[in-house]
Structure formats: structure tokens, C-alpha cells
Amino acid sequence: MAVTEPEIYDVIIIGAGPCGLATAARLCESSPSSLFTDIEHQRYHWIKKHDERMSIKSSRRGSVRSPKCPISVGGADCPGKPRLPYTMLVLDSTAGEWCGKWNKLFKAFCISHLRSPMFFHPDPRDRDGLLAYAYEQARENELREITNVVGKELSKHKRKIKMNPRDRKGLKRTLPTNVEVDERNRSDYFTPSSDLFSSYCCAIEARYHLKDIVRKAEVHSVDFGPIKDISTNDNHLFSVETSTGVQYARTVVLAVGPGGKPILPRQLSTTESEGACHSSQISPGNVLPIHVRAKISRHRETNVVVVGGGLTSCQLGDLLVKRGVSKVWYLMRTGLKVKPFDLDLQWLAKYKNLQTATFWSADDDDDRKERLGMVQEARNGGSITPIIHKVLQSHIRAGKVSLHTHTIVTSQHWDHLLKSWTLITSPEIPDLPTFDYIYYATGISSDFSTLSLVQKLLAKVDLPIKGGLPCLTDDLMLADNVPCFVTGRLAALRVGPGAGNLEGARAGAERIAWKIQELLGSNGDTDAEQQRGWHAEVDGGLTHNLGLTNSYGALADSAVEL
Numbered sequence: 001m002a003v004t005e006p007e008i009y010d011v012i013i014i015g016a017g018p019c020g021l022a023t024a025a026r027l028c029e030s031s032p033s034s035l036f037t038d039i040e041h042q043r044y045h046w047i048k049k050h051d052e053r054m055s056i057k058s059s060r061r062g063s064v065r066s067p068k069c070p071i072s073v074g075g076a077d078c079p080g081k082p083r084l085p086y087t088m089l090v091l092d093s094t095a096g097e098w099c100g101k102w103n104k105l106f107k108a109f110c111i112s113h114l115r116s117p118m119f120f121h122p123d124p125r126d127r128d129g130l131l132a133y134a135y136e137q138a139r140e141n142e143l144r145e146i147t148n149v150v151g152k153e154l155s156k157h158k159r160k161i162k163m164n165p166r167d168r169k170g171l172k173r174t175l176p177t178n179v180e181v182d183e184r185n186r187s188d189y190f191t192p193s194s195d196l197f198s199s200y201c202c203a204i205e206a207r208y209h210l211k212d213i214v215r216k217a218e219v220h221s222v223d224f225g226p227i228k229d230i231s232t233n234d235n236h237l238f239s240v241e242t243s244t245g246v247q248y249a250r251t252v253v254l255a256v257g258p259g260g261k262p263i264l265p266r267q268l269s270t271t272e273s274e275g276a277c278h279s280s281q282i283s284p285g286n287v288l289p290i291h292v293r294a295k296i297s298r299h300r301e302t303n304v305v306v307v308g309g310g311l312t313s314c315q316l317g318d319l320l321v322k323r324g325v326s327k328v329w330y331l332m333r334t335g336l337k338v339k340p341f342d343l344d345l346q347w348l349a350k351y352k353n354l355q356t357a358t359f360w361s362a363d364d365d366d367d368r369k370e371r372l373g374m375v376q377e378a379r380n381g382g383s384i385t386p387i388i389h390k391v392l393q394s395h396i397r398a399g400k401v402s403l404h405t406h407t408i409v410t411s412q413h414w415d416h417l418l419k420s421w422t423l424i425t426s427p428e429i430p431d432l433p434t435f436d437y438i439y440y441a442t443g444i445s446s447d448f449s450t451l452s453l454v455q456k457l458l459a460k461v462d463l464p465i466k467g468g469l470p471c472l473t474d475d476l477m478l479a480d481n482v483p484c485f486v487t488g489r490l491a492a493l494r495v496g497p498g499a500g501n502l503e504g505a506r507a508g509a510e511r512i513a514w515k516i517q518e519l520l521g522s523n524g525d526t527d528a529e530q531q532r533g534w535h536a537e538v539d540g541g542l543t544h545n546l547g548l549t550n551s552y553g554a555l556a557d558s559a560v561e562l
Helices: 018-028 038-053 100-108 129-136 156-163 183-188 194-207 290-297 311-322 352-360 369-379 386-397 452-458 489-495 502-520 533-537 540-545 551-561
Strands: 008-014 088-092 214-216 219-226 236-242 245-254 276-278 303-307 327-331 401-404 408-415 420-426 437-440 477-479 482-486
Touching: 008 018, 008 236, 008 502, 018 088, 018 194, 018 502, 088 245, 100 194, 129 194, 219 452, 219 482, 245 502, 303 311, 311 327, 311 386, 311 437, 352 369, 369 489, 386 401, 452 482, 482 502, 489 502
Parallel strands: 008 088, 008 245, 088 214, 245 482, 276 437, 303 327, 303 437, 327 401
Antiparallel strands: 219 236, 236 245, 408 420, 477 482
């Protein structure tokens, strides 16, 4: 009986969220937006789309290439299923589909719109792809403007006034608030609906034919080294142990988000778990526990505590009020911070290049404390958007919400029979009632050293970890000789403070794709150019038309032929 050899994938991506999707899509995209102008993109994609229907003549050699149906990605009009440029497998513990956990949480919290602007998305082809998709699908009514961000910049005259705020008579002159985003960029500063963003991710998935590569499986460990009876010439491979078996790959990408466990102020006992949970454990249609729903159905008073000061806590509180809870009590360790994005605007607007350059020039060779400090300062803990703040204020005025900042719980007791909590806070809140349930919206830990799936790798690699973040190479690898890549929030010391958001997903995917192409070739095989179809016969004239070379290179080639 013949023994079937296990498949060795070119790339295994652990995590099917936006970061994983961005990486998989970038590996399939031959003309990423980071390399081409808009005009070059138009011609490049036109040639890719119509290549099978036309003959292309070389302007230099005069040779004519016959029409040919491409077998690589981008040939959606061709019969049959196009071949991916690499053999890929995506493993996700939540669902066997892209963005399963993302969509689940958005549905559970009834979140209508994202927080991110329009140019934050996982599509490698076009920075403005999400905006174009909204108009192409006639869904521009699902865009919501991010207010108090865009406005005209200060003129040179007004900047002088700002330096000398008093006129000739000594009277103080007033100036409009200095807004850092120019009016011409207003279309960027809208936020898409969650349904629109989900549809766009499905469009990206369909464009690159990525649907069938996602598999539901929990990853237990990742190891790297020669594998008996599988490695050739003692080549090192990754062995990925999962709940459904062991998979093998030449490269691995960790797109696991924060990667850690839910942060709880204290460990809950089995009985206490009846009366409390972390916000990440909420599922659609199951926001309220049974005993709270029973009290609401009997029109009895209900009181619920939400611990945490970020956007999730306020979205959860709003949902609880809408579900019929009599009063929601917010307990926040710090003050309430209101800002449009999770990062300061200077990391997103016209001064982004300055901030990024400062970050990359920071001392990261010795102890990386400077970069870590910049990441922590830029994010500055949890915050809420102005829109959610208005919703919160309306609930406070209606008596549905009680907000307590700079407050912590010093003692708590769960009565299993009465199914109620007794809390003591600091500072003490007078006339505090008993509570029916506690929600902890306190985030997820981001400590790479505690991830169970990388423990075998960490035992072999000398990897410095600062503030829970790994000190990766410029290509986001654990080490130069270990092609295990990290993207998302855990790559913040290399990508920057925005590594954990959608823009960071695209930036991380770009770095990873460049290195994988260098390690595996343009298609992961020795006969890569033949397998890439239309791209296999690109000659000097076409590469010049695509902006891949210049006229001087063509002249040099002609001189050699003469």
C-alpha cells in the first residue's frame, strides 16, 4: 500500500482576521499599490484582464506573443480556477472562513460602523479601494463622516497671528482650531458600515480566490527544524501541530492579533463565572445571562457593571441599555478619553511621515525602550469616539448610565443564591446597589513570551521581548534564519503604533510578502515564471510600458544586440 507523502505548504498563515487576509492577498497581488502610480495601475491591470484575448507585440524585438489564458491570479474571466502563486493554508480557531471572529464580535455588539477611515483596509491593490467599492456598489449612503477632523489648514498669515495673538491695540485675537487634515482629503475621513467592510473583504477574497484555503483548527505549537522522512537534504521546515493534525510549511505567518488571554482584574471562581464574563466571550444573541433576562421579563430593576474605559465598554453599555437593563454603571480606572481614532491624529494625517520617520530613527538596537515608549504614548490606553460619547451622555441624562472615572473595585462578593454582587469601590460610591452582572471590557494581553504556540520556537531563538512585544527583524521575522513572520499588534516595535489596526495590517503584509518572494521566488517553485501564465513571457518592451524598467535600460539592451 502506497504511503501518501504529506503536503508541504509554501506558507501557513495562523489567523484568518484582517491581518491574515491582508497577507494572503498581498502574496497574490503582482502589482501592489506601494509600487505603482494610479496610471501604471490602470495599464497594468488592463493588460492582466485582457491578456488572454489579445496579442502583445514587443516594441523592441518585434516578436508577437499569442493570446493566452493566464493560470495565475487575476484571470477571473478565464475558464477554470486560477492557480495561486503559492501553496497556502490558513488556520483559524474560530471559524473556517475569513474574518469569522471579527464579524462575530461586530454582530454581537451590534456595531454599525467601523472606527477606521476609508483608507484603512486589507486590500493591497489600491489605497482607495474601499472608497471606490462603496461607489461602485452604490452604497455610499453607508459611509459616515468622521466629524471635527477635516478642515482648512492655517494660512501663513494665521500662523503669524498664532505666534503673536494680540493685535496692534493689544487686544487678544481669536483663531479657529488648528485642524491637521486638509479639505482636499475629506473623502478619506468617512468610516464604512460594518456590512460594507465585510462585503469588501469578501470581494478581496473572491478576487484572489482565497476562500478554500481557510481551515478551522486550533494551533497548539509551531516548531522549526529538519523533519525525518520529510525534509530533503536536512532542510529546515515548520511543523504546525493543530487540533486536526500536523501541517508542514516552508514559511509561517503569525497573524494572531494580541494573541493573549482576556485581561481580568482577578481570577473568577467557578461560581463567580455565573455573574461575570469578559467582553470577548460575548456571542451574538447571548449578551445577557439567563437570570438577568428573567428579571427584565418580569419588569424588575436590574443593575449591571461594566469595567473598562475603552470603546468596547461604551458600545457594550449602549447595547445593554437597549436590551432593557435598568441602569449601567461604568467603573473606569482612568479618565474618559474622547478622540476619533485609537491613535493620535498626527499618526494618520499630513504629519504621519514625520512621526513615522522619528519612530524608525529611534534607538532600537540596544533596548528598544524609545520605540516602546512612542508606541505606548501614541495609543495612550483606551478611548471612545465623539459619536459614542454623545450616546453615552444621552444615557447619563436619561438616568440609564452612571459614570465613575478614576474608580477601582477593592472588594467584591458573589451571592450564588441571590445571584447578585456586592461591591466596594475606591473612592467609595454612596448608595451603591447590588449588581446582577459584571462585564470586564479590559482588553486582551499582548505578551509574546506567554503564547503557548511559540514556546518551541522561543527555546531555539534568542529573541528579545520588550513590553511583551518581540524585537523582530526588518522583515518581521523572529530571526534572519527563521522565516516565521509576525504581523498585527505584536509587530508594533517594527511597524509602529498603528500595527494593530487595519493600516498596520496592510503595512505588515507588504514587508512579509517582499521577504517571502525573496525566499521562495515569485511563485514558490523553480519553474515559477512558467506557472504564472501571462507574466512568464513579459519582455523588455512590456516591462518598460508597465513602469518596471526605464528607457535607458532598453537602449542598453538594444546596444548589446547590435
